[in-house]
Amino acid sequence: MAKKTTKKKITKKPKLKRPSFQLSSQQKLIFGSLLIILGVLLFISFLSFLFTGKEDQSILSNFPSRDAEAKNWAKLLGAQLSNLFITKGFGIASFIFSGLLFLSGVYITLNLKLERLRKHWIWGTLIVIWLSIFLGFFTHKYNVLGGIIGYEMNHFFQDYIGKIGTALLLVFGLIIYAAIRFKINGQTFVTLFNKAKKDIHSDFNDITDEDDTVVPIDNSLSEEAEAIKSAFEIPLENVEPTNSNPSKLEPKKKENTEPDNAKELEIVIEKSEPEVAIEIEKTVEEKSETDNLADKLVEDFGQFDPTLELGNYQFPPLDLLKKYDNEGISIDQDELEENKNRIVETLNNYKIGISSIKATIGPTVTLYEIVPDAGIRISKIKNLEDDIALSLSALGIRIIAPIPGKGTIGIEVPNKNSTIVSMHSAIASQKFQNSKMALPIALGKTISNETMVVDLAKMPHLLMAGATGQGKSVGLNAVLTSLLYKKHPAEVKFVLVDPKKVELTLFNKIERHYLAKLPDSEDAIITDNTKVINTLNSLCIEMDNRYELLKNAFCRNIAEYNTKFKARKLNPNDGHQFLPYIVLVVDEFADLIMTAGKEVETPIARLAQLARAIGIHLIIATQRPSVNVITGIIKANFPARIAFRVTSKIDSRTILDGSGADQLIGRGDMLYTQGNDLIRIQCAFVDTPEVEKITEFIGSQKAYPDAYLLPEYIGEEGGTNLDIDISDRDKLFREAAEIIVTAQQGSASLLQRKLKLGYNRAGRLIDQLEAAGIVGGFEGSKARQVLVTDLVALDQLLENEKNN
């Protein structure tokens, strides 16, 4: 099985490259015009053959010499080709071939969709065959009408099914053609028939109405109309008498005179029936029209292809990723035996008997699964973690008691020689290559050496934490690399926030392919904290816009929306467009929270709560996993978490809600959870030079004119005027006023500290306080004067303001 896997891996490789044997526009012009000329030449030859064919017969019977004088307008070649196609081929139906050749030339020259051309050729050829048999049906010898093929096929069919059978077969062919090509079905005839019937009905109604109002000039004519009208009314009247009266004449009279409820209803229905029928007719037509429009658009142009603008884009090849010598698992029997003995010994020391033990060797750790003797308490083994670690003299021992769903106890022991899980092996794995996930990520390998592929779209957001130097940046790069290997630039965009300024700079090269940015910013990678606030708020606007689009399109999520858009059921003129996934990556979230506090937390929480359906996903990394960075609200919205090694049990608990991350061994050893189970994974290793090569490969290709532009967000620094409207005030206005009045100190930095705000927002609050007359004007380096003495006076001032 394993061997097969590797074989397939290799065969899969070219799929990434998308070989391009596309013609350049000049080549298309040359090849296209050649086909057009050939089409015209063929047509001229055929046409001429109808007049000169007989005279040229003598030349055609033998192999013609150069001196032979052909009468055909295209001379010897024309005579030969016509003889081949018309006499020896399909008869005059061959003209269609010249048309198809001409059409092919036009399609190639004008760079039209070849999918349609293919259809023309298939249908064209079928028509040629049908026509040739059809025309052959009427001839009794070889001639130009049906050609040899038409004649011989007829002969063949007539021998087996006779003349009538052949005729019926031809009719059947015609029905197949009409049904498939023009989508005609039985219903079409019923609708046509009904429509015709209704038209006639309403025409006669008109005539009789006129007869009722206008004095009839010609008696015989009105009698005729009456007779026909009653003929149409038979079905309705037939129903009534059976219930009421066996006599046919009497109920008619009663209908007009008796105020019987039931009968009144019948009369109403009868009278209004033509109107209702017309209304129904209209809605049916409308519906089929819109359906057909989308179907027709798809038929004409194919499904909408978002990747078309960068049609020649090539995915990075696998060989840009490095292979390592120490990849793959090597089994060290001695080490296994030694560890096993020590585990058994240690447990025996504590009077814990073992009935069986099994080892699974992973890239960095080996899992020893033990089944203890009956009656042993699990907590007893769990408490021996440190003792087992001591006896094995190894760090990073983790005890899983019990292993969920297995009924065994697991002891993970680090290997003496760990192996590297290369990004190459993760990306090349069949699991990743064949994944149909929206945003597949190859994280690394599990303890049983399976490549772990997860879908970011399903997570829907990812929190990554770990002490410095334990593999966080490599992990982020692995995530980004996975997406670059699987997703076209039209399908995913990254918003990269890098307060450390150096970690993600490599991705600058793919700015116009994969990055998204604010309209007025120069760099796509955000390193400045004030810009982060604007970008996050802008993403919130993008989120709201996308929800609006989804609502108008009656879709529940981005996948449904994009499928509908591709099927051309959403009109771009109504603002609809193909929506790429947006992945926001924040490397070092702690830094942001420390400097911008609530201003960052609020939009992040909003995005985390709402953005999953519309394709915005967050990846947040931090090296300080403390509770004031990973707050409750953030944690609640990030069910998927990755923990690299951390230094304390408390940190581990903050990330994973349990211990474990403190027992990892570092260098990409990590725990992943997406809810309940903790999975130990060795993160795939991708080095900076590899990322550089990939971004260079992508960056050197044709790109979009600009990065993906996010909606504009007018930040708080958008200028202040002192007559600020009360309703425009910041939500924290009152709180800020109280802080300033209590402290009797009008400074923005005080507000920043107390309310955990960014400078811009605090400054704006001060401006608003000044406009409200709570603090005085700007006094250079000195703090502003506070004009309200205490909280009672502040209350009064704000109350007065409200009443005015």
Ligand SMILES: Nc1ncnc2c1ncn2[C@@H]1O[C@H](COP(=O)(O)OP(=O)(O)OP(=O)(O)O)[C@@H](O)[C@H]1O
């Ligand atoms: N998956 C891995 N396999 C092997 N080695 C790794 C792996 N991940 C990281 N390392 C090693 O650990 C080193 C530090 O990793 P990395 O730079 O990702 O740490 P970090 O957590 O981002 O640190 P910082 O927070 O300071 O940026 C790498 O240079 C590499 O040698």
